[in-house]
Amino acid sequence: xxxxxxxxxxxxxxxxxxxxxxxxxxxxxxxxxxxxxxxxxxxxxxxxxxxxxxxxxxxxxxxxxxxxxxxxxxxxxxxxxxxxxxxxxxxxxxxxxxxxxxxxxxxxxxxxxxxxxxxxxxxxxxxxxxxxxxxxxxxxxxxxxxxxxxxxxxxxxxxxxxxxxxxxxxxxxxxxxxxxxxxxxxxxxxxxxxxxxxxxxxxxxxxxxxxxxxxxxxxxxxxxxxxxxxxxxxxxxxxxxxxxxxxxxxxxxxxxxxxxxxxxxxxxxxxxxxxxxxxxxxxxxxxxxxxxxxxxxxxxxxxxxxxxxxxxxxxxxxxxxxxxxxxxxxxxxxxxxxxxxxxxxxxxxx
Amino acid sequence: xxxxxxxxxxxxxxxxxxxxxxxxxxxxxxxxxxxxxxxxxxxxxxxxxxxxxxxxxxxxxxxxxxxxxxxxxxxxxxxxxxxxxxxxxxxxxxxxxxxxxxxxxxxxxxxxxxxxxxxxxxxxxxxxxxxxxxxxxxxxxxxxxxxxxxxxxxxxxxxxxxxxxxxxxxxxxxxxxxxxxxxxxxxxxxxxxxxxxxxxxxxxxxxxxxxxxxxxxxxxxxxxxxxxxxxxxxxxxxxxxxxxxxxxxxxxxxxxxxxxxxxxxxxxxxxxxxxxx
Numbered sequence: 001x002x003x004x005x006x007x008x009x010x011x012x013x014x015x016x017x018x019x020x021x022x023x024x025x026x027x028x029x030x031x032x033x034x035x036x037x038x039x040x041x042x043x044x045x046x047x048x049x050x051x052x053x054x055x056x057x058x059x060x061x062x063x064x065x066x067x068x069x070x071x072x073x074x075x076x077x078x079x080x081x082x083x084x085x086x087x088x089x090x091x092x093x094x095x096x097x098x099x100x101x102x103x104x105x106x107x108x109x110x111x112x113x114x115x116x117x118x119x120x121x122x123x124x125x126x127x128x129x130x131x132x133x134x135x136x137x138x139x140x141x142x143x144x145x146x147x148x149x150x151x152x153x154x155x156x157x158x159x160x161x162x163x164x165x166x167x168x169x170x171x172x173x174x175x176x177x178x179x180x181x182x183x184x185x186x187x188x189x190x191x192x193x194x195x196x197x198x199x200x201x202x203x204x205x206x207x208x209x210x211x212x213x214x215x216x217x218x219x220x221x222x223x224x225x226x227x228x229x230x231x232x233x234x235x236x237x238x239x240x241x242x243x244x245x246x247x248x249x250x251x252x253x254x255x256x257x258x259x260x261x262x263x264x265x266x267x268x269x270x271x272x273x274x275x276x277x278x279x280x281x282x283x284x285x286x287x288x289x290x291x292x293x294x295x296x297x298x299x300x301x302x303x304x305x306x307x308x309x310x311x312x313x314x315x316x317x318x319x320x321x322x323x324x325x326x327x328x329x330x331x332x333x334x335x336x337x338x339x340x341x342x343x344x345x346x347x348x349x350x
Numbered sequence: 351x352x353x354x355x356x357x358x359x360x361x362x363x364x365x366x367x368x369x370x371x372x373x374x375x376x377x378x379x380x381x382x383x384x385x386x387x388x389x390x391x392x393x394x395x396x397x398x399x400x401x402x403x404x405x406x407x408x409x410x411x412x413x414x415x416x417x418x419x420x421x422x423x424x425x426x427x428x429x430x431x432x433x434x435x436x437x438x439x440x441x442x443x444x445x446x447x448x449x450x451x452x453x454x455x456x457x458x459x460x461x462x463x464x465x466x467x468x469x470x471x472x473x474x475x476x477x478x479x480x481x482x483x484x485x486x487x488x489x490x491x492x493x494x495x496x497x498x499x500x501x502x503x504x505x506x507x508x509x510x511x512x513x514x515x516x517x518x519x520x521x522x523x524x525x526x527x528x529x530x531x532x533x534x535x536x537x538x539x540x541x542x543x544x545x546x547x548x549x550x551x552x553x554x555x556x557x558x559x560x561x562x563x564x565x566x567x568x569x570x571x572x573x574x575x576x577x578x579x580x581x582x583x584x585x586x587x588x589x590x591x592x593x594x595x596x597x598x599x600x601x602x603x604x605x606x607x608x609x610x611x612x613x614x615x616x617x618x619x620x621x622x623x624x625x626x627x
Binding site: 067 | 521527528529530531532533537541542545546
């Protein structure tokens, strides 16, 4: 539905980015702060103008269209409610601008407040609401206008963990009920994995990887994605031949093919994919150097071949204990090694 | 056990101010009330207050109200767009511009007003300049216009600063949200920016209107002795007529006017942000 390509700003915030957003999907822009994800959203909303490139919506060029003429609405990071209006007036704002009839507006307010579970809040003022409630008003205010796309800029950033989780489910439910496209910006990888149909991982103005949450987690395309999405052991390695990789001088069977022979690569092994076994059964042997209880699992580091391996396991091994480590071939992810920063970015461009 | 001790000590800190307030605010006020409600023999009377009803004084009060309302309106019309422009500039530039507007306040108020006298005089700078082109000299000084000019010139910074402050604090995303919801730039201004900036506007109006209503120096210097404002009437009854009773009575009437106008303003300043009181 949208095809964007633009570079932007004095310091290049977004460099020649191409992104295709499909109708009715939950697309998340994920990345560390300063990666250009909010700028991307503001370009879509029309609050910033691209230096070059085009924003195309439903086949129509959008660049010169001001925000008030775009068929999308935004939920801002700090809610941006109109503090001098009641909740009902806030929600009615867009509808009144578009000259809807009073009875239509009243119905819509009722419908929207019901949707965000805030019935009976019509006459309250925004300042008297909690953060989560204000957030839901901001969402209600955006969706009553029936936008084709809803842009959300870290809407849950200011909420506490419990409320954030509740709101994540609320948002998924809303998206399914409304059947519109959500473009969601966050730096929280867990949030992105939970909610999205498609995740766009960004860093320094470049798209690093686009894919489903499963793809992004299980098959990161480069070290940045692997590191940013969850914990991982990222190691320099050599692809000896198809289905055999040498990591830290030790040969591991794997399932990857087509990298050539004796090619330097990066290997990623997720901490939960490493298994602790008796020293004699391990591909690697090492000593447990730390142990932290994390609730669902224990987080351990195992020193082996001068590398601290991060291991998640439900059974614990005491510090100082000699252990063996194994990993099944399927769980080793091989990535091309970037030769330089620029090439890294260029290679990842989709 | 410690807390009451601390509280007691804290209260002591208010001592210097309490002394100040008693000596220079409360006692003078009591004296004004005393003089205002008594005659020369010290007997209670309302004639001093009723003095406002004389044709001459009513005219002065009316003129004061009209001129200070005009000045306030002019200040607002000048200050609001200016404050908007200041916001749009980047920090460094706007800081410089704010200094430019506040700079005159670093000079003595009387001197600045006297400078206008020199500019506006019959043989002053402006008329001399006009005569170079063979133009007739204009009657600039000693007109109501000159007084309004003096008021606007002197009080403009008091209008700019609160409006600038309130606009500065406004979340840019609130404005973006209005645009996002379909409001045109003009609708965004009338429905969002203006209502949200009202506390600053009201505080600006109060800070310009009240000194303008009570001034006698500006009207003295730029209005000559021809145009009497209520401030001049009060001043003259103290200094020239030496009648403290009438002067105090008129002052009290003026105070009532100011209190009413403030209460009127306060009604529009619902959440009290940026208010001066």
